[in-house]
Amino acid sequence: MPLPRGGAYNAGTMATDTVEQLHAEALRGLAEAADARALDAWRIEILGRKGRLTSVLRGLAELSIDERRSVGAAANALKAELEAAFDERAEELRRASFAATLASDRIDVTLPARPHRRGGLHPVTQMTERILDAFRSMGFSVVEGPEVELDYYNFEALRIPADHPARDMWDTLWVDETVDGRRPLLLRTHTSPAQIRTMEQQQPPIRVAVPGKAYRFEATDTTHEWQMTQIEVLAVDEGLSMAHLKGTLLELMRRLFGRERQVRLQCSYFPFVEPGAEVAVDCFVCSGAGCHTCHQTGWIEMMGAGMVHPEIIESMGFDSARYTGFAAGMGVERLAMQAFGVDDIRYFYQNDLRLLQQF
Numbered sequence: 452m453p454l455p456r457g458g459a460y461n462a463g464t465m466a467t468d469t470v471e472q473l474h475a476e477a478l479r480g481l482a483e484a485a486d487a488r489a490l491d492a493w494r495i496e497i498l499g500r501k502g503r504l505t506s507v508l509r510g511l512a513e514l515s516i517d518e519r520r521s522v523g524a525a526a527n528a529l530k531a532e533l534e535a536a537f538d539e540r541a542e543e544l545r546r547a548s549f550a551a552t553l554a555s556d557r558i559d560v561t562l563p564a565r566p567h568r569r570g571g572l573h574p575v576t577q578m579t580e581r582i583l584d585a586f587r588s589m590g591f592s593v594v595e596g597p598e599v600e601l602d603y604y605n606f607e608a609l610r611i612p613a614d615h616p617a618r619d620m621w622d623t624l625w626v627d628e629t630v631d632g633r634r635p636l637l638l639r640t641h642t643s644p645a646q647i648r649t650m651e652q653q654q655p656p657i658r659v660a661v662p663g664k665a666y667r668f669e670a671t672d673t674t675h676e677w678q679m680t681q682i683e684v685l686a687v688d689e690g691l692s693m694a695h696l697k698g699t700l701l702e703l704m705r706r707l708f709g710r711e712r713q714v715r716l717q718c719s720y721f722p723f724v725e726p727g728a729e730v731a732v733d734c735f736v737c738s739g740a741g742c743h744t745c746h747q748t749g750w751i752e753m754m755g756a757g758m759v760h761p762e763i764i765e766s767m768g769f770d771s772a773r774y775t776g777f778a779a780g781m782g783v784e785r786l787a788m789q790a791f792g793v794d795d796i797r798y799f800y801q802n803d804l805r806l807l808q809q810f
């Protein structure tokens with residue numbers, strides 16, 4: 452039954468639907484609502500408090516009693532029908548979206564698992580362990596010392612007093628604090644203070660290897676870093692000579708770089724050893740012929756070494772006529788660069804996974 456349009460029947464300016472019109476349009480709209488959002492828009496438009504069905508029902512008041520009866524019955528039937536249709540459509544959409552989720556979220560259990568990344572030891576740590584293993588097997592024990600060190604251990608006790616020109620060999624990072632009221636403090640510039648600390652605590656025969664960080668206040672380049680890892684080696688016993696030093700270091704180099712390696716000792720100066728030496732190994736890339744790795748010299752500088760100065764043996768309370776010692780200090784990063792073919796020392800401290808993943 453058509454409802455009168457406009458006039459008194461319609462409170463607003465919008466034309467009011469007839470029950471039939473609304474019936475047809477509402478059902479079509481409902482069928483077209485493809486998702487929850489469209490469905491909600493439909494509900495507000497048709498069944499909402501200001502919706503089209505509501506305004507039809509409100510408009511009943513304007514009708515004559517007869518019309519009201521028949522149109523009212525039709526409108527109420529439509530309301531029931533549309534509410535039921537809405538519920539049904541809502542359920543249909545809910546099922547459809549559930550089915551879509553099931554289809555898209557499906558886990559294919561036959562797919563290969565994602566690779567699980569495993570951590571690894573840093574190349575410098577690996578190199579440190581290789582070196583320490585070699586020394587352990589030669590009867591050395593591994594000890595450690597503090598990184599924040601007293602001037603006394605880092606310099607004084609190693610025969611490098613405050614005004615000694617040799618201090619220029621180690622640009623020092625000073626620490627503006629005291630420990631037990633003692634100062635001056637510094638970040639150790641080498642692991643050699645461990646020689647003194649060890650001789651204070653042990654009696655000969657002494658054989659220690661001391662790994663640890665050392666720091667230098669200097670500009671960085673491809674072969675220099677302001678932090679580095681060193682391994683100090685100290686042996687004190689009766690009858691030790693330069694030959695024992697050379698034999699020990701030769702054995703180390705052969706284990707690290709192959710049995711055919713040779714070592715070369717060249718005279719050098721460190722205040723705490725006498726004689727002192729710079730130790731080189733023949734280039735394992737060119738075996739001494741000269742190449743890029745060894746800068747055409749055939750040799751690669753590996754560490755400082757020497758016989759513990761007799762004055763230090765004496766000052767530690769040992770008889771220097773009876774006991775002699777040898778010491779060496781090596782830079783682990785330098786050795787790692789050689790062993791792993793890394794051409795810039797700074798790569799080791801940049802935490803770049805492209806480098807680290809290769810180890």
Ligand code: PHE
Pocket residue numbers: 640641642643721724727754755756757778779780781
């Ligand atoms: N400590 C020295 C350095 O860092 C190396 C060294 C150690 C030299 C032991 C001689 C003996 O340069």
